[in-house]
Amino acid sequence: MAKVLMKGNEAIGEAAMRAGLDAFFGYPITPQSELPEYLSREMPARGKVFVQAESEVAAINMIYGAAGAGARVMTSSSSPGIALKQEGITYIAGSELPCVICSVGRSGPGLGGIQPGQADYYQATKGGGNGDYHLLVYAPANIQEMCDMIMEAFDKADYYRNPVMILADGMIGQMMEPVEFKELKKEREVPAWATTGTEGKRAPNIINSLYLNPEDLEEHNIHLTKKYDEMKEKEEQWEEYNLENAEVICIAYGTTSRIVKNAIETLKDEGINVGLIRPKTLWPFPEKAFKEYPKTAKAILVVEMSTGQMITDVRAFNEGRLPVYFYGRSGGMIPTPEAVVAELRKIIEGGK
Amino acid sequence: MLLDNKRIKIITGHYGSGKTEFACNYAIELAKNSKKNVVLADLDIVNPYFRSRERADFLKKYGITVVSGLLGNEASIDIPAIGGIYSSIMDSDTQLILDVGGDQAGARVLKQYTSYFDEKDSLLMAVINANRPGTADVDSAINHIRAIEYEAGMKVAGLINNTHFLRDTKPQVVLEGHKLVKKVSDKINVPILYATILREYADELAQVLDVPVMPIDLIMRDRWM
Numbered sequence: 062m063a064k065v066l067m068k069g070n071e072a073i074g075e076a077a078m079r080a081g082l083d084a085f086f087g088y089p090i091t092p093q094s095e096l097p098e099y100l101s102r103e104m105p106a107r108g109k110v111f112v113q114a115e116s117e118v119a120a121i122n123m124i125y126g127a128a129g130a131g132a133r134v135m136t137s138s139s140s141p142g143i144a145l146k147q148e149g150i151t152y153i154a155g156s157e158l159p160c161v162i163c164s165v166g167r168s169g170p171g172l173g174g175i176q177p178g179q180a181d182y183y184q185a186t187k188g189g190g191n192g193d194y195h196l197l198v199y200a201p202a203n204i205q206e207m208c209d210m211i212m213e214a215f216d217k218a219d220y221y222r223n224p225v226m227i228l229a230d231g232m233i234g235q236m237m238e239p240v241e242f243k244e245l246k247k248e249r250e251v252p253a254w255a256t257t258g259t260e261g262k263r264a265p266n267i268i269n270s271l272y273l274n275p276e277d278l279e280e281h282n283i284h285l286t287k288k289y290d291e292m293k294e295k296e297e298q299w300e301e302y303n304l305e306n307a308e309v310i311c312i313a314y315g316t317t318s319r320i321v322k323n324a325i326e327t328l329k330d331e332g333i334n335v336g337l338i339r340p341k342t343l344w345p346f347p348e349k350a351f352k353e354y355p356k357t358a359k360a361i362l363v364v365e366m367s368t369g370q371m372i373t374d375v376r377a378f379n380e381g382r383l384p385v386y387f388y389g390r391s392g393g394m395i396p397t398p399e400a401v402v403a404e405l406r407k408i409i410e411g412g413k
Numbered sequence: 414m415l416l417d418n419k420r421i422k423i424i425t426g427h428y429g430s431g432k433t434e435f436a437c438n439y440a441i442e443l444a445k446n447s448k449k450n451v452v453l454a455d456l457d458i459v460n461p462y463f464r465s466r467e468r469a470d471f472l473k474k475y476g477i478t479v480v481s482g483l484l485g486n487e488a489s490i491d492i493p494a495i496g497g498i499y500s501s502i503m504d505s506d507t508q509l510i511l512d513v514g515g516d517q518a519g520a521r522v523l524k525q526y527t528s529y530f531d532e533k534d535s536l537l538m539a540v541i542n543a544n545r546p547g548t549a550d551v552d553s554a555i556n557h558i559r560a561i562e563y564e565a566g567m568k569v570a571g572l573i574n575n576t577h578f579l580r581d582t583k584p585q586v587v588l589e590g591h592k593l594v595k596k597v598s599d600k601i602n603v604p605i606l607y608a609t610i611l612r613e614y615a616d617e618l619a620q621v622l623d624v625p626v627m628p629i630d631l632i633m634r635d636r637w638m
Contacts, residue, residue, distance in 0.1 A: 066544040066578060068429050091461045091491045095428075175461045176489050235462040236638060237429045239544070239578045323637035393489060398637055 064241045069204050069234040070095035073137065073163055073227070076208035078103060079242050080215045081249050083132040084110035086123035090142045091175040092231035093165035097137065117142045121149030128158040129268035131255025133215060137163035139231070140181050141172055144189065150224055151190025154285075155270030159218035159252075161211065162196070163227045165234035168366075168393040176393025177231035179315060180367035185228045186344040186374075193282050195289050197225045197296060198343040200314040204238040206341075212243060217296070219252070221288050228343060230366065232316040232395070292345050299347035300339040303329070306357045307336030309408055310383075312375050313364040314340045317396060321364050324401035335405055343371070351378040358383060360408050364401055365389045419536040420449075421502065421509045423523065424573075425561045426540030427548045428515030431575040433457070433465050435540055435609060436512035437472065437632045444475040449508045452501040455481035456522050457514035458493035463633050465512045471632065495522065502529050517560040527566045537562075538606065539569045541597065543576040543590035551596045558601065571606040572598055574624070579634065582611055584618045591622065 067075065074096050077085070085104055087097045097113060104111035110132075114120035120136050127134045138146060143164045153160060164185060168178035183189075185198045197217055201207035207229060214225040251257060256266045272278035300318075303325055304310065313321045318339040325335045334357070338350045361383050363372040369387050376385055388404040390396045422439070426432045436453060444451040455466040465472075466486040469479035482488055483496040501509045511526075513519050539558050541548055548554040558569050576582075576590020587610050598605050607627040610618045615628035 064544070064578065065546050065549070066429060066542060067546065174489055175491055177462075231462065235460070237579065239581065320637045395635075397635075 064239045066237055067204065067240050068095055068237050069207065069229065070165065071099045072204045072208050072240050073211060073234075074099040074103065075242055076211040077135050077161065077215075078107065078109070079244060080212045081133050081245050082109065082135055084112070084127050084134050085136065086112045086114050086120040086127070086134070087136050087138065088114050088117050088120050088142065090139045092167055092177070092234050093137055093139050093163070096163065096165070096234070117145035118149065121146040121153075124160050125149055125153050125156070125158065128153065128160045129156070129256050131251040131257055133249055135161040135163065137165065139165050139167045140169050140178065140184075143181065143184060147189040150196070151188070151192055151194055152270050153224050154190070154194035154196070155192060156268050157222040157285075158224070158268065159215075159222055160224050161214045161218055161227065162224055163229070166228065166230045168391065174393045175231070177316060177366060177395065178391065178393060179230055179317060179365050180370065180391060181228065182343060182365070182367065182370035185226055186346070194285065195223075195292070195344055197221065197223060197292055197345075198228050199226070200228050200341060200343050201233060202315055202318045202339065204233065204236070204240050207233060208240055208242060212245070219249070221292065222254075223288060228315070230316050293348070296342055297345045297347040297349055298341035299350045300337075300341060301350065302337040302339065303334065304336035304338070304355055306334045307355050308333065308357055309335045309360050309362055309405055310354060310358050311335060311337045311362045311364060311401075311405075312340070312371065313337065314343065314371065317364050317366055320396050320398050321401055323398040324405065327398060327402050328405060333405075333409060340371070346374045346378065348378050354383065361385045362404060362408060363387050364396060366395065367391055419534060420505065420507070421511065421530060421535035423511040423513060423535065423537045423565070423567070424540060425513045425520050425537065425565065425569070426515065426573075426575075427542070427545055427557050428459075429545055430515070430540040430542040430548065431577060431609070432515070432540045433463060433512055434629060434631065434633050435573060435575055435627070436510055437465055437468060438609075438627065438629050440472060440477050440510050441475050442627070443508055443510070444477050447508050449506050450504075451477045451508045451510070452498075453477055453479045453510045453512060454498045454501065455479060455486075455512050456495055456498075457512065457519060458495065458522055459514035459516070459519045461489070461491045465633075468632055493522070498526070499529070502526060516557070517564040520561040520564040523565040523567070530567070536571055537565060537567045537569050538571045538573055540573045540575045541590070541594050543593040544578060544586070549593070551593060551600060554593065554597050555601060558597070569603055572603055574605055574608040577609070580611070580631070582614070584610060584614050584621070587618055588621065
């Protein structure tokens with residue numbers, strides 16, 4: 062298929078449909094409303110299900126039900142709307158059901174504002190719902206990558222029987238970029254565990270997150286932990302950019318990583334080498350990228366559109382080897398390449 | 414090359430057709446070539462980001478006044494509150510550009526103003542980007558125009574070929590789009606007023622195209638995008 066120009070939110074919808082989306086349940090919220098708008102038009106036209114629920118809580122529970130019945134399902138929202146969905150998300154994880162959740166972040170806390178933000182890193186990677194569970198979390202930096210990650214997300218959700226989150230920020234949702242959609246490699250079969258009706262021929266399949274016997278629940282938790290360990294082993298993804306001979310290593314994801322790359326190019330023209338490690342999965346956090354630094358590296362600069370959340374993971378895996386600095390903007394303010402360059406100069410020249 | 418015989422230019426089109434980028438560039442050209450005040454009214458009530466009001470300070474340097482919401486250009490809010498433009502519609506010394514939000518939903522906002530537009534003095538333009546899925550063939554492009562006309566209560570009197578792939582727009586991309594826009598133009602009998610392209614390719618394109626070429630500087634898109 063030829064390239065087309067699409068807005069991020071529309072592209073999420075198109076990619077999900079190409080991935081075989083059976084049903085979408087959601088509720089509008091800026092800056093992701095173009096996604097349900099697009100799907101409200103396109104899903105019925107392609108014989109699929111679109112429901113605008115009465116709330117985010119209703120939508121995530123519709124996802125819970127439809128996923129249990131074996132449908133390929135997706136919901137989407139933005140920061141405060143994702144907060145509302147947390148109860149349903151932990152139920153879905155506990156019941157081991159596959160689904161994709163798109164989170165197009167705005168600025169917080171509370172209702173916050175409608176400009177982009179990355180202050181939902183904790184919400185996405187450290188739970189939000191109760192219990193020992195994790196989401197597999199992808200963080201796209203452009204629209205093509207987001208579409209590719211969505212196709213992958215549905216397959217990973219099926220493989221692990223676990224919810225998968227695409228964490229974009231409002232800028233990725235709102236910006237236009239050329240994109241080429243890929244077709245699904247093979248048709249998805251309805252999973253054997255789905256509650257599709259026994260027809261009196263088999264034992265009932267049960268979808269459940271309630272375990273009243275502590276021994277059974279611990280066993281369930283151990284089983285889930287094995288899945289999460291497998292994700293850590295197999296699913297970490299990151300990009301390394303200009304790391305060779307880098308004096309400072311920047312860590313940034315999503316929109317912010319693009320700004321950092323621009324800053325890196327500016328300094329490169331002056332003969333100053335700065336590198337970037339861009340996490341493409343936020344959970345599992347790309348721990349392996351931190352095993353060995355280039356010998357030239359003197360410091361780490363974490364750049365986020367928040368007051369500092371991913372930095373806690375960077376500090377954990379840095380294990381005190383290099384000093385870790387932070388530059389962030391919040392409230393919907395977007396860091397400029399010039400400001401990132403200035404921070405890097407302070408570190409390099411000022412021996413900060 | 415600027416069609417300054419009509420005092421009020423109304424710029425509409427599909428989501429993402431590039432209306433706002435065109436409107437800002439057009440306003441600057443107009444400000445450079447006109448003795449009248451140039452006012453750019455941002456009437457976008459459908460997009461939360463990438464609205465011309467975000468560039469109000471930049472455009473002010475060219476003497477362009479940007480008006481938008483009642484809460485001012487800085488307010489980042491997605492409610493359909495616009496205002497402060499009637500005086501520009503009435504003032505015969507003002508060149509007014511209306512940057513309207515995408516699709517018929519965005520064009521609906523025009524209805525409150527159409528009875529104040531003097532037909533001899535106003536021009537409704539439709540911006541077309543052939544690389545947008547919703548306007549990639551003749552029929553859907555015309556359907557978009559008709560839907561916008563219905564909401565606006567006015568007829569589109571000029572087309573803009575704004576076919577682009579952002580920074581990857583070579584003349585060939587615009588020429589491909591021109592085939593579509595030409596067919597639309599012939600079918601509905603509305604002239605193509607401009608084709609647009611990034612400034613560096615404007616001369617090259619002008620040599621092979623039979624309509625005026627408007628050079629575009631990317632004003633809305635930050636350099637890291």
